[in-house]
Amino acid sequence: MVLLASGTPVPVECGPNAKYKLTPEALEAAITPNTKWLLLNSPSNPTGAAYTKDELRGLADVLLRHPQVWVMTDDMYEHLVYDDFEYFTIAQVEPALYDRTLTVNGVSKAYAMTGWRIGYAGGPEKLITAMRKVISQTTSNPCSISQWAAVEALNGTQDFLPERRAAYQKRRDMVVAGLNAAEGLTCPTPEGAFYVYPSCAGVIGKTSPSGKVIETDKDFAAELLEQEKVAIVFGEAFGLSPAFRVSYATSTEALQEALTRIQRFCANLS
Ligand SMILES: Cc1ncc(COP(=O)(O)O)c(C=O)c1O
Incomplete structure (x- = not known):
């Protein structure tokens, strides 16, 4: 995706010793003046690792020092956390990042609606407007039937x-x-x-x-x-x-x- 957008992807290794999670030190070391986005995914595909509130705090502190870096958080598995794990997303932990955060989610996992092809995102209006233009002129828009099914999934009972x-x-x-x-x-x-x-x-x-x-x-x-x-x-x-x-x-x-x-x-x- 990054290459398609003419960017340079910079993978940061998050091995088993770090419980498959990005540490503030590794993030800090990877950021350069050219860095545009941090792509974060919690809970993660493929490892299942999820960031605690404190761990997100640590990453947010790094991002606060680098105002040119935006963050896209893929929260697709937010409802699928176990034991006493409490789910948080980064803009919730650090509201000062709100204006440079794109929060992405979808109905594929928790609602088992993979085939309906509905994902959604929340972010600054300017960014969403640009995204709408790109999507409209490339893949075109999701069908209204799927959109209404997703509305029902999200507004309906969560029991x-x-x-x-x-x-x-x-x-x-x-x-x-x-x-x-x-x-x-x-x-x-x-x-x-x-x-x-x-x-x-x-x-x-x-x-x-x-x-x-x-x-x-x-x-x-x-x-x-x-x-x-x-x-x-x-x-x-x-x-x-x-x-x-x-x-x-x-x-x-x-x-x-x-x-x-x-x-x-x-x-x-x-
Ligand atoms: C973390 C994560 N985000 C997004 C997706 C995309 O899901 P879909 O293409 O069904 O919307 C997946 C699917 O595997 C995923 O694991």
Whole structure:
């Protein structure tokens, strides 16, 4: 997206030691006079990591020192947070950033309306007006039927959200435990979304019964798909290896079966 807009993307590594989160120090070090935007996503796809109020405070303090930097926050998974995690978004934590924040959300995840193709954003009027022009002349506008469905989702009862959250939390806990029980995998427990991002460092260099040596997370994903018909996304696709993403947005039964197969696959590596 940044390249399409003729920008230069500057990925900042947010590894497992930082719980897959951007630290104020890393943000400060990445900012130059040319920096235009910080793209933030909490809870995150692919790691499930979500920023606490204090962590957002730390990032906001850095941004206050760099008035040329705007922030786009992708809050798509705001309703999918677990345990006692309390959700905050950056403009709420630091209202002084309000005039340079674009807050993005959608109905795809919490409302399971992926196919309706509705995302929305709140931000300074000048920016929204420009966005409207670009969208209108490129992809054109979302259909009115989908817009009304999204209005109903957002204005209608939200009663089902706690139930949905509880179901996801149960699946997250099951998936984290099942992956940690697999030889060579280490899976941290994320705060939100419906993904986990385990490290597969412990299987790199091992050999599959087919004779294939697992040299990268891409090899791990390909061999797991080949041998056990379990689909994951390898970490290289997200820029952080050796690891992979598991989505637990599926039934408990399917997840249990997948975990059994992943454990068997790992146990059969030598
Ligand atoms: C963080 C995040 N933002 C936005 C989207 C886009 O969702 P959609 O294209 O369904 O609106 C996704 C989808 O995976 C996502 O994970």
